Amino acid sequence: MPTELDPLERHPKAVGPGEQMRMHNSTCFGCGEQSPAGLRLKMFAGDDFFVTATMEVESRFEGGPGVIHGGILSTAFDDVMGMAPLLIGPSAVTVHLEVDYRRPIPIGSTLQFRADIMGRQRRKVYTEAIAHIGDPDDPVATAHAIFVTIRAREHFAAHVENSQLSDDDKRRLRAP
């Protein structure tokens, strides 16, 4: 992370501490309620610059026998950390993601996430996150990611047609 950082300020329209974060896209594989096979992550704004989330480790997420698939875990980290920039400004997309897997995560467990904004420099937002099963001081995995803020309408304009969103939602996204 660079040493020269911009000041962090909570966005006036960000949801309040303790409130559920609004889905950034209802058909998102990570947090969307309309994603048929998604992770259905529920996320909450924390104080200052962090978000939390929980995820039931369902048997459909299995990788090795009886444990979570590493790609599923990194997807969850991506989405939880990707919500954090919304506390300080516009939507942002991942440009870099790294995950450290520390312990096997059993099917049937409840994973808890916390993602913190570490700093911002121009459009780059630096985040770190932990996943734990009850004891935040003993994480089962940790992650770091860099997000870059975008103008969402412009960024997705060429792709909205491929979305699972309803035609009405697609029209709303395209509206000026």
Ligand SMILES: CCCCCCCCCCCC(=O)SCCNC(=O)CCNC(=O)[C@H](O)C(C)(C)COP(=O)(O)OP(=O)(O)OC[C@H]1O[C@@H](n2cnc3c(N)ncnc32)[C@H](O)[C@@H]1OP(=O)(O)O
């Ligand atoms: C409806 C609402 C939905 C809201 C959507 C919210 C989704 C959140 C949850 C899901 C997150 C995802 O999975 S997102 C999906 C996966 N990610 C993506 O598809 C992103 C693909 N990448 C891109 O489209 C592009 O790289 C952009 C738009 C992010 C950036 O391109 P750009 O606009 O031309 O900007 P560019 O100058 O290249 O980069 C800006 C700054 O970032 C730095 N930068 C760029 N890439 C990297 C990198 N890999 N590692 C470090 N730094 C990087 C540059 O050096 C520069 O720093 P400096 O010059 O300032 O120093």
